Amino acid sequence: MAKSKYEYVKKFERNDSLLPNTWLVIRVDGRGFHKFSDKHGFVKPNDQKALELMNKCAENVMNDFRDIVLAYGQSDEYSFVLKKECSLYDRRETKIVSTIVSLFTSNYVFNWNKYFPDKELLYPPSFDGRVVQYPDDNNLRDYLSWRQTDCHINNLYNTCFWALVHSGKTETEAENVLRGTVSSEKNELLYSQFNINYNKLPEMYRKGSVIIRQEVEMNTINQKGLDVTRKKNIVTVSHEDIIRDEFWKKNNSKLGLKF
Ligand code: DGT
Ligand code: MG
Ligand code: MG
Ligand code: MG
Ligand code: MG
Numbered sequence: 001m002a003k004s005k006y007e008y009v010k011k012f013e014r015n016d017s018l019l020p021n022t023w024l025v026i027r028v029d030g031r032g033f034h035k036f037s038d039k040h041g042f043v044k045p046n047d048q049k050a051l052e053l054m055n056k057c058a059e060n061v062m063n064d065f066r067d068i069v070l071a072y073g074q075s076d077e078y079s080f081v082l083k084k085e086c087s088l089y090d091r092r093e094t095k096i097v098s099t100i101v102s103l104f105t106s107n108y109v110f111n112w113n114k115y116f117p118d119k120e121l122l123y124p125p126s127f128d129g130r131v132v133q134y135p136d137d138n139n140l141r142d143y144l145s146w147r148q149t150d151c152h153i154n155n156l157y158n159t160c161f162w163a164l165v166h167s168g169k170t171e172t173e174a175e176n177v178l179r180g181t182v183s184s185e186k187n188e189l190l191y192s193q194f195n196i197n198y199n200k201l202p203e204m205y206r207k208g209s210v211i212i213r214q215e216v217e218m219n220t221i222n223q224k225g226l227d228v229t230r231k232k233n234i235v236t237v238s239h240e241d242i243i244r245d246e247f248w249k250k251n252n253s254k255l256g257l258k259f
Contacts, residue, residue: 016093022133023140030076031126045158046205053115057107062235074151074208101129145243151208163194203239
């Protein structure tokens with residue numbers, strides 16, 4: 001077919017291929033979710049339904065993109081790990097990031113009512129997205145440890161902060177109480193003043209959510225009408241510690257890692 005005289009405009013497009021043979025981490029993060037969570041009356045510091053909605057969006061993204069081997073989420077963010085040899089969209093950055101971000105966002109809106117049947121979505125939420133490339137397995141593991149540590153630090157602080165505020169302190173007073181305190185002091189404050197054992201709080205709040213594909217055996221009926229057991233990989237959410245070795249020892253071979 002003859003090319004039009006306008007065809008040359010394509011030459012202005014940039015090549016944005018990501019490096020070969022590197023782990024790709026796409027992180028999506030809610031835009032202005034400080035305001036969004038306030039406007040929608042999310043429970044502070046953790047809204048179980050809001051976090052479950054985030055998990056649902058991530059599960060659906062993983063079901064659509066088979067190259068994602070693991071996802072980790074906390075607060076208003078989710079990180080998706082694409083395997084090193086992934087050839088999705090010829091590894092073009094903008095195609096990969098924009099598609100994952102928009103699928104995540106549309107899922108957030110699409111599933112909102114299932115998680116908040118009595119709450120109207122007041123305005124359209126949006127998420128930003130970025131990609132980071134990790135050539136080294138240890139860097140990838142450290143990235144995930146970084147996000148889970150962030151979850152822990154923020155959650156411990158926020159749990160103290162809101163306990164203080166709910167007990168009658170102003171936000172400024174609560175900030176002053178917490179300024180300069182270390183983890184053990186925050187744990188002690190929760191226990192002695194509010195009878196809260198931090199380690200007994202829900203794992204989803206303390207550790208965030210990890211999604212991987214787990215092999216499960218399913219009983220089905222084959223074409224001849226016989227009962228057969230088939231193995232199927234289904235995405236499963238857990239709230240495991242991904243900083244310690246245990247998780248990786250259990251899942252290394254599945255994920256193509258060797259820690
Ligand atoms: P950004 O990402 O630069 O557009 O700004 P934000 O406002 O999204 O800030 P970010 O992402 O650093 O922090 C997440 C905010 O979302 C933070 O203010 C707390 C809020 N948030 C996340 N999950 C929950 C929740 O379960 N309950 C409540 N009440 N707030 C939450
Ligand atoms: Mg941010
Ligand atoms: Mg945000
Ligand atoms: Mg965030
Ligand atoms: Mg098209």
